[in-house]
Amino acid sequence: MSTPLLQVTDLAVGYGNREPVLRDITLTLEAGEVLGVVGMNGAGKTTLMRALSGSLRPRSGTIHFDGKPIGGVNTADLARRGLVLLPEGHRVLRPLTVDENLEIATMALRRGRVRRRLREVRALVYELFPILEQRRTQLAGLLSGGEQQMLSLARAIVQNPRVLLLDEPSLGLAPLIIDRIYQSLDSLRHQGISMLIVEQNSERVSTACDRLIVLRDGQVSAAGPPAELQGSRLHHAYFG
Numbered sequence: 081m082s083t084p085l086l087q088v089t090d091l092a093v094g095y096g097n098r099e100p101v102l103r104d105i106t107l108t109l110e111a112g113e114v115l116g117v118v119g120m121n122g123a124g125k126t127t128l129m130r131a132l133s134g135s136l137r138p139r140s141g142t143i144h145f146d147g148k149p150i151g152g153v154n155t156a157d158l159a160r161r162g163l164v165l166l167p168e169g170h171r172v173l174r175p176l177t178v179d180e181n182l183e184i185a186t187m188a189l190r191r192g193r194v195r196r197r198l199r200e201v202r203a204l205v206y207e208l209f210p211i212l213e214q215r216r217t218q219l220a221g222l223l224s225g226g227e228q229q230m231l232s233l234a235r236a237i238v239q240n241p242r243v244l245l246l247d248e249p250s251l252g253l254a255p256l257i258i259d260r261i262y263q264s265l266d267s268l269r270h271q272g273i274s275m276l277i278v279e280q281n282s283e284r285v286s287t288a289c290d291r292l293i294v295l296r297d298g299q300v301s302a303a304g305p306p307a308e309l310q311g312s313r314l315h316h317a318y319f320g
């Protein structure tokens with residue numbers, strides 16, 4: 081079997097001197113796969129994302145990306161290697177226009193050929209989200225919540241990810257907009273981007289992922305194909 085893109089083994093993560101929030105976390109993300117991670121409030125989902133994206137150092141255990149250990153590697157270096165986090169909430173530069181938001185994200189890539197990359201990025205992003213093209217000269221802070229989430233996702237895509245870590249991409253959005261976001265995730269998947277999607281509610285992510293992992297109280301309480309994690313099994317995994 082090929083090496084998984086992400087391999088997390090016996091991971092423990094915590095804050096300060098307190099007891100670890102996450103314990104014994106073992107999971108894999110294969111190339112081309114979409115993995116859903118769900119669980120109720122406080123289960124540790126965001127903490128997992130922080131550990132995977134380099135903002136929290138593991139207490140113990142290992143994280144490998146593309147076969148190499150990455151525990152302790154910082155977020156910017158991980159993004160350059162292709163492991164990119166879309167954090168919770170809409171991270172856009174509110175006083176700048178949509179187009180400027182894309183431009184800044186592209187310039188942050190540091191290497192040359194920014195102009196050419198910017199042309200590619202615009203073509204890709206505006207095909208994925210035609211509404212953003214209509215709004216390209218509008219200030220990001222004046223966009224709707226859904227449009228800000230699209231722009232936030234666009235800024236992540238600019239970084240050319242191999243793996244996208246998405247922390248509650250549907251948070252606070254209307255059902256129609258959530259569908260729009262998930263459609264775009266589906267097309268990114270067809271472009272070869274692997275994803276780990278965290279959601280509090282399993283309903284929407286279950287339709288989009290190959291495998292679902294449930295976290296409860298900092299540990300994996302169930303894992304399997306979404307079709308097998310439903311009803312009382314899912315309820316028990318969430319609540320015990």
Ligand SMILES: Nc1ncnc2c1ncn2[C@@H]1O[C@H](COP(=O)(O)OP(=O)(O)OP(=O)(O)O)[C@@H](O)[C@H]1O
Nearest residue numbers: 095096101119120121122123124125126127128280
């Ligand atoms: N910066 C922090 N400092 C200390 N404790 C924290 C910090 N962030 C989270 N925690 C604690 O870690 C535990 C897990 O929180 P986390 O945010 O990872 O859960 P979550 O599953 O993402 O919840 P939510 O769905 O509400 O975002 C909680 O008990 C929380 O209080």
